[in-house]
Amino acid sequence: MGEAGTVMEHAKFEPVAEGGVTLPTGFRAGGVHCGLKKNGHNDLGAIVCDVPAAAAAVYTTNKFQAAPLLVTRDSLAQEGRLRAVLVNSGNANACTGRQGEEDARAMRAGLAQALGIPAHQVAVASTGVIGQPLNMAAIRSGIGLLTERLGDGASGLTAFNEAIMTTDLVRKLAGARVTVEGRTVTIAGVAKGAGMIHPNMATMLGFITTDAAIAPSALQELLRETADVTFNMITVDGDTSTNDMVLAMASGLAGHAELTRGHPDYPAFAAGFRYVCEELAKAIARDGEGATKLMEVLVTGAVSDASARVIARTIAGSSLVKSALFGADANWGRIIAAVGRAGEPVNTDTVDIRLGDIVTLEQSRPVPFDEEAALAYLKGDTVRIRVDLNMGPGRATAWGCDLTYEYVRINADYRT
Amino acid sequence: MGEAGTVMEHAKFEPVAEGGVTLPTGFRAGGVHCGLKKNGHNDLGAIVCDVPAAAAAVYTTNKFQAAPLLVTRDSLAQEGRLRAVLVNSGNANACTGRQGEEDARAMRAGLAQALGIPAHQVAVASTGVIGQPLNMAAIRSGIGLLTERLGDGASGLTAFNEAIMTTDLVRKLAGARVTVEGRTVTIAGVAKGAGMIHPNMATMLGFITTDAAIAPSALQELLRETADVTFNMITVDGDTSTNDMVLAMASGLAGHAELTRGHPDYPAFAAGFRYVCEELAKAIARDGEGATKLMEVLVTGAVSDASARVIARTIAGSSLVKSALFGADANWGRIIAAVGRAGEPVNTDTVDIRLGDIVTLEQSRPVPFDEEAALAYLKGDTVRIRVDLNMGPGRATAWGCDLTYEYVRINADYRT
Numbered sequence: 001m002g003e004a005g006t007v008m009e010h011a012k013f014e015p016v017a018e019g020g021v022t023l024p025t026g027f028r029a030g031g032v033h034c035g036l037k038k039n040g041h042n043d044l045g046a047i048v049c050d051v052p053a054a055a056a057a058v059y060t061t062n063k064f065q066a067a068p069l070l071v072t073r074d075s076l077a078q079e080g081r082l083r084a085v086l087v088n089s090g091n092a093n094a095c096t097g098r099q100g101e102e103d104a105r106a107m108r109a110g111l112a113q114a115l116g117i118p119a120h121q122v123a124v125a126s127t128g129v130i131g132q133p134l135n136m137a138a139i140r141s142g143i144g145l146l147t148e149r150l151g152d153g154a155s156g157l158t159a160f161n162e163a164i165m166t167t168d169l170v171r172k173l174a175g176a177r178v179t180v181e182g183r184t185v186t187i188a189g190v191a192k193g194a195g196m197i198h199p200n201m202a203t204m205l206g207f208i209t210t211d212a213a214i215a216p217s218a219l220q221e222l223l224r225e226t227a228d229v230t231f232n233m234i235t236v237d238g239d240t241s242t243n244d245m246v247l248a249m250a251s252g253l254a255g256h257a258e259l260t261r262g263h264p265d266y267p268a269f270a271a272g273f274r275y276v277c278e279e280l281a282k283a284i285a286r287d288g289e290g291a292t293k294l295m296e297v298l299v300t301g302a303v304s305d306a307s308a309r310v311i312a313r314t315i316a317g318s319s320l321v322k323s324a325l326f327g328a329d330a331n332w333g334r335i336i337a338a339v340g341r342a343g344e345p346v347n348t349d350t351v352d353i354r355l356g357d358i359v360t361l362e363q364s365r366p367v368p369f370d371e372e373a374a375l376a377y378l379k380g381d382t383v384r385i386r387v388d389l390n391m392g393p394g395r396a397t398a399w400g401c402d403l404t405y406e407y408v409r410i411n412a413d414y415r416t
Numbered sequence: 417m418g419e420a421g422t423v424m425e426h427a428k429f430e431p432v433a434e435g436g437v438t439l440p441t442g443f444r445a446g447g448v449h450c451g452l453k454k455n456g457h458n459d460l461g462a463i464v465c466d467v468p469a470a471a472a473a474v475y476t477t478n479k480f481q482a483a484p485l486l487v488t489r490d491s492l493a494q495e496g497r498l499r500a501v502l503v504n505s506g507n508a509n510a511c512t513g514r515q516g517e518e519d520a521r522a523m524r525a526g527l528a529q530a531l532g533i534p535a536h537q538v539a540v541a542s543t544g545v546i547g548q549p550l551n552m553a554a555i556r557s558g559i560g561l562l563t564e565r566l567g568d569g570a571s572g573l574t575a576f577n578e579a580i581m582t583t584d585l586v587r588k589l590a591g592a593r594v595t596v597e598g599r600t601v602t603i604a605g606v607a608k609g610a611g612m613i614h615p616n617m618a619t620m621l622g623f624i625t626t627d628a629a630i631a632p633s634a635l636q637e638l639l640r641e642t643a644d645v646t647f648n649m650i651t652v653d654g655d656t657s658t659n660d661m662v663l664a665m666a667s668g669l670a671g672h673a674e675l676t677r678g679h680p681d682y683p684a685f686a687a688g689f690r691y692v693c694e695e696l697a698k699a700i701a702r703d704g705e706g707a708t709k710l711m712e713v714l715v716t717g718a719v720s721d722a723s724a725r726v727i728a729r730t731i732a733g734s735s736l737v738k739s740a741l742f743g744a745d746a747n748w749g750r751i752i753a754a755v756g757r758a759g760e761p762v763n764t765d766t767v768d769i770r771l772g773d774i775v776t777l778e779q780s781r782p783v784p785f786d787e788e789a790a791l792a793y794l795k796g797d798t799v800r801i802r803v804d805l806n807m808g809p810g811r812a813t814a815w816g817c818d819l820t821y822e823y824v825r826i827n828a829d830y831r832t
């Protein structure tokens with residue numbers, strides 16, 4: 001994990017390779033094909049908790065928020081607790097007007113009825129094409145089948161994963177275990193998203209589950225601050241979707257006293273939570289539409305963390321930097337051009353740029369480097385760009401991917 | 417020119433098809449190959465005026481401004497008049513430190529000496545790779561040859577055009593004639609630029625000449641306000657270069673009284689000037705790296721022109737909209753997603769979207785349209801996207817191009 005992981009290395013958590021949202025105590029998941037996707041893959045999924053879980057969510061900043069987000073907000077506003085989330089792919093239910101809102105409410109009511117729980121304990125999410133009415137008959141019949149197929153093992157998880165994927169090539173899972181009051185607490189997450197991805201909740205869905213005991217307000221605060229340094233630091237193509245959200249649910253079944261900022265084990269929990277979010281965020285960037293590699297951009301020496309964030313995201317989002325990465329071209333000129341147009345304070349005489357361990361610019365002066373070594377490094381599946389502005393204590397990490405022929409191919413005929 | 421041209425249609429000017437910077441009285445141009453480009457094409461060019469011309473310039477907003485920009489600023493600060501501009505391609509002389517500044521000054525001094533004029537009457541510009549020292553021996557010998565080859569006809573213009581091109585596929589010329597005090601005034605321009613192009617003077621060079629009589633300060637004001645609605649409204653890939661500038665020179669040889677805002681023929685001159693700038697800007701967008709078509713985005717009904725500008729540029733710069741255009745996909749969902757993430761006031765219930773004359777969204781509700789007709793329209797070489805927010809009087813036009821395999825190919829191995 002390199003530099004980006006330093007914050008986490010100070011707090012104790014154990015990564016869980018086989019992480020999945022059914023891992024924490026109290027959660028089941030499942031998925032079915034109800035008819036929204038033409039390819040026959042699962043397109044309707046749910047995560048269900050045995051008890052009302054403390055819940056929190058962050059949403060897209062796009063002004064056109066899709067109907068399911070409005071309905072999920074409404075659910076969370078009631079008591080901040082959820083028993084379930086219902087997700088469909090194949091149709092975003094966005095820009096669908098009043099009918100779209102009614103459909104999202106009907107999805108919520110349908111799952112609530114099938115599970116015998118109050119409607120406000122259900123969240124809904126959708127992803128897919130914008131502006132087309134949902135096939136509600138398909139969803140209604142799917143809900144019946146789905147509730148029969150919920151499972152807490154690998155099969156439920158696999159079925160759910162397939163149900164939330166659109167152009168994703170790989171499933172994105174992460175998990176961590178931490179110790180709270182001597183008990184094992186598990187945190188796990190799944191995510192989808194490969195295109196229309198940009199800081200501020202762009203076409204991605206993330207679902208985090210944990211058996212930790214934590215109040216909804218504390219979970220909301222943790223999710224917001226964690227999303228800012230993980231999900232909101234990835235960019236695939238600069239586009240921000242109408243539908244994205246990350247939802248966290250905490251069952252409390254680990255049985256310890258409620259976590260607050262003052263709890264001695266809060267730092268470990270927060271570190272595990274951040275690890276899960278960061279792994280999911282990086283998985284989304286690496287699986288960016290058409291991507292062949294993950295780009296990690298670390299900016300240090302900025303005047304503030306906020307300034308470092310803007311610069312890191314500008315570099316990670318630059319079409320020219322992304323194209324150069326695809327071509328394994330050590331074109332640091334494009335990196336410094338991105339630094340210069342980010343609109344943040346920069347001393348044009350003190351910038352250092354490194355590609356991996358290869359120094360290409362020092363105090364804004366080009367440093368001769370071994371082109372062969374740089375080519376070999378850039379051909380790898382992870383490229384770390386490090387920019388030190390040498391001005392202040394601000395630092396941030398952003399993640400992106402290369403821009404490839406395949407990105408263009410996917411997006412030139414997505415809808416047809 | 418459609419809607420975008422309405423402002424100009426009220427003032428009289430006559431487009432000149434064979435426009436070029438040598439057209440206005442008093443200007444010569446030329447270009448030679450001095451050894452900076454590997455392909456043997458011209459890489460050093462100049463425009464020279466018989467008299468000290470009133471001059472004005474606008475520059476990139478990138479914090480890393482290349483050395484030639486600093487030197488040109490210095491020249492213009494002296495008396496606001498220029499006799500010549502020297503341009504090289506193949507090397508941007510950017511991020512080259514103190515040596516780069518000395519080299520830019522040496523370029524200026526070299527041409528001044530060859531022409532027998534003061535150094536501060538010479539501007540310099542460079543475009544090409546960042547971070548490599550200029551081959552000054554090549555440039556010095558090139559200047560000698562160049563000054564022997566200046567011409568006021570088509571050959572000088574053609575040679576100059578080649579000298580400023582990098583990844584450009586076509587030369588970009590525009591011209592207009594207007595009448596001032598009964599005399600014919602000619603305005604002409606050339607530009608280069610195909611990649612690293614984004615609002616605010618991104619990797620592009622533009623040179624406008626005219627034989628109008630106008631004071632440097634009035635020319636500067638006109639250039640700034642015109643650049644804001646033309647050159648600063650194009651985007652190819654969202655990247656802003658370190659080197660871009662647009663330079664205007666007015667010889668005054670048309671022999672009328674100095675143009676000021678109060679002059680009865682100022683509107684005609686300003687309209688012709690804007691026409692030339694807009695044609696060059698559109699030519700740059702249409703020749704965007706890898707582009708197969710021009711995208712023109714007109715936003716109306718915004719709360720202000722400034723707000724309309726941001727929204728229009730966000731749409732024109734969206735990778736997803738650009739990819740959809742390449743695939744001739746009438747994916748208005750991506751357009752509305754771009755509107756929603758632009759960060760400007762939007763009423764999510766009142767948006768209309770048209771592709772050419774095809775209405776796809778009305779009052780934010782999808783309108784069924786003929787997919788075949790849309791496909792045929794989107795396959796054309798110019799696509800007009802019109803978004804009406806129905807909120808206020810703000811309007812703006814932005815230009816861009818589609819995102820293609822070829823863009824990726826060009827930028828994956830530009831440097832190597």
